[in-house]
Amino acid sequence: xxxxxxxxxxxxxxxxxxxxxxxxxxxxxxxxxxxxxxxxxxxxxxxxxxxxxxxxxxxxxxxxxxxxxxxxxxxxxxxxxxxxxxxxxxxxxxxxxxxxxxxxxxxxxxxxxxxxxxxxxxxxxxxxxxxxxxxxxxxxxxxxxxxxxxxxxxxxxxxxxxxxxxxxxxxxxxxxxxxxxxxxxxxxxxxxxxxxxxxxxxxxxxxxxxxxxxxxxxxxxxxxxxxxxxxxxxxxxxxxxxxxxxxxxxxxxxxxxxxxxxxxxxxxxxxxxxxxxxxxxxxxxxxxxxxxxxxxxxxxxxxxxx
Amino acid sequence: xxxxxxxxxxxxxxxxxxxxxxxxxxxxxxxxxxxxxxxxxxxxxxxxxxxxxxxxxxxxxxxxxxxxxxxxxxxxxxxxxxxxxxxxxxxxxxxxxxxxxxxxxxxxxxxxxxxxxxxxxxxxxxxxxxxxxxxxxxxxxxxxxxxxxxxxxxxxxxxxxxxxxxxxxxxxxxxxxxxxxxxxxxxxxxxxxxxxxxxxxxxxxxxxxxxxxxxxxxxxxxxxxxxxxxxxxxxxxxxxxxxxxxxxxxxxxxxxxxxxxxxxxxxxxxxxxxxx
Numbered sequence: 001x002x003x004x005x006x007x008x009x010x011x012x013x014x015x016x017x018x019x020x021x022x023x024x025x026x027x028x029x030x031x032x033x034x035x036x037x038x039x040x041x042x043x044x045x046x047x048x049x050x051x052x053x054x055x056x057x058x059x060x061x062x063x064x065x066x067x068x069x070x071x072x073x074x075x076x077x078x079x080x081x082x083x084x085x086x087x088x089x090x091x092x093x094x095x096x097x098x099x100x101x102x103x104x105x106x107x108x109x110x111x112x113x114x115x116x117x118x119x120x121x122x123x124x125x126x127x128x129x130x131x132x133x134x135x136x137x138x139x140x141x142x143x144x145x146x147x148x149x150x151x152x153x154x155x156x157x158x159x160x161x162x163x164x165x166x167x168x169x170x171x172x173x174x175x176x177x178x179x180x181x182x183x184x185x186x187x188x189x190x191x192x193x194x195x196x197x198x199x200x201x202x203x204x205x206x207x208x209x210x211x212x213x214x215x216x217x218x219x220x221x222x223x224x225x226x227x228x229x230x231x232x233x234x235x236x237x238x239x240x241x242x243x244x245x246x247x248x249x250x251x252x253x254x255x256x257x258x259x260x261x262x263x264x265x266x267x268x269x270x271x272x273x274x275x276x277x278x279x280x281x282x283x284x285x286x287x288x289x290x291x292x293x294x295x296x297x298x299x300x301x302x303x304x305x306x
Numbered sequence: 307x308x309x310x311x312x313x314x315x316x317x318x319x320x321x322x323x324x325x326x327x328x329x330x331x332x333x334x335x336x337x338x339x340x341x342x343x344x345x346x347x348x349x350x351x352x353x354x355x356x357x358x359x360x361x362x363x364x365x366x367x368x369x370x371x372x373x374x375x376x377x378x379x380x381x382x383x384x385x386x387x388x389x390x391x392x393x394x395x396x397x398x399x400x401x402x403x404x405x406x407x408x409x410x411x412x413x414x415x416x417x418x419x420x421x422x423x424x425x426x427x428x429x430x431x432x433x434x435x436x437x438x439x440x441x442x443x444x445x446x447x448x449x450x451x452x453x454x455x456x457x458x459x460x461x462x463x464x465x466x467x468x469x470x471x472x473x474x475x476x477x478x479x480x481x482x483x484x485x486x487x488x489x490x491x492x493x494x495x496x497x498x499x500x501x502x503x504x505x506x507x508x509x510x511x512x513x514x515x516x517x518x519x520x521x522x523x524x525x526x527x528x529x530x531x532x533x534x535x536x537x538x539x540x541x542x543x544x545x546x547x548x549x550x551x552x553x554x555x556x557x558x559x560x561x562x563x564x565x566x567x568x569x570x571x572x573x574x575x576x577x578x579x580x581x582x
Contacts, residue, residue, distance in 0.1 A: 045417075045581075048421050048424075049420070049421075049424045050417055050420055050421065050581065050582045051581040051582070052579075052581060065424055066424040066425065068424070069324075069325030069326065070323055070324065070325050070326040071326070071421065071422065071423075071424055072326075072421075072422055073323040077421055079417060079418075079421075080414055080417065082413075082414060083413065083414030083415055083416075083417050083418050084413060084414070084415050084418060085338075085342060085409060085410070085413050085415045086413060087342045087343055087344065088338070088341045088342050089341065092337060092338075092341035093341075095337050095341075096334045096335075096337040096338045096341070097334070097418065097422050099330055099333040099334040099337055100326065100330055100331050100333075100334035100419075100422045100423050101326045101330060101422060102323070102324055102325075102326050102327065102330045140418065144323075
């Protein structure tokens, strides 16, 4: 279990993480979601004792990371797959980490086999592709057979086969009762992997809910309508309390939010309005996420976001 | 690639584990040091420079001895001459020491290391201790070899020294000790500056540039500077004769050790406080 209380991190004038509190439960894959620059990595670094919080505290299994007697036995982490000495063979990289926590040497071979790198164990890590480095990073995280696992964007650079492998691994780890925290900026990925979501934007917590809850509460439902009397329908829908937007250049096509398709149909029939198309549109999780983090995207391409 | 199946059990019935100890961190740092090529390279360079340059300098000095002035004959120190190459070999050790920690910063490895060993003082101490041990062994081998090779080249041309002569054994062992102190200094400097190029440049400045600048100063400034400048003072332990305006061997080495301790303490305090 990972618990954060009022976590704040400021770098000079910038506030990377702003009053973040959460509790990450064992037995679930928790997706840590947010646009780039939202503060995901900074939060993970604070969990791991790499950065000191400006305010607040975070504990793993009830203890501060720096107070863990054998950290790798309790927490496994992959922050940056390329954060290793390129001149050191993969096996030695794992060995020096294992030794530092009193983990038996044979475990190095076990994790190499588990991530499928046993054939390149003697090769120097600088020749590794990003995908191989990710696998090596995952091997490091698993070395101590820890109850808590933290992965920062673990599928970056992996091929489809590798992505499937990571997904299965995360699910397996959670099913074994471990606490699994995975960050991503891709909602679609998290929709497939995570049970629970922690969404942050500009360092603030936006949502802390299960994937289902989030889709239900946040995804906008709307109705796509095509009618020669679109303007009249729009006026009536607005009068009924709905929001109406133009859905493209065609003036006959509108999008009504706040009424479901049956209500729109009845409204049209009552006013004698002819409908050519009446399509309920359910926003995807991806759109729900965009909607959720719209205000907090740090860098936005001009005009592209709307 | 097959689907992941973890061979181990879930967290509820995992085997009990013991707390990590300082010895574990020492083993880890030893593995780090021996598993990269740069270690072998720099140590080889240190030995080659220490022994090879020492031999060259000894041979040249021995041949010039007959024609040298009375005053230089009076200050003739065959032990120090044979160990002269080690003064240059220090550069290789300084590079190795600075790289040992600063390369972790440039590669990002430091974050992995500090996640494995969040008690940061332990990590720095283990690095310093392992490098000191390796440097001590390599340093002593180099200095004894340089001494015997040098004396063999000197004998027959000029008065030479034997290990049993007063102060000689201390000087030969001392050359290795000075190298060891320097290794610790360079680890501390690397930790302080967190950048390979900066760490190496700083060590070169401490070792060569600042003492050279001191030579250009007026006597009243130069003498105390050369007397107390840590690396100069520390080097006295490898001399049998005490030159004017220099500290005696052990107090000189003490000044060097004090300096190393201060830099190490600052490095430790900052490593503990700074975000990695």
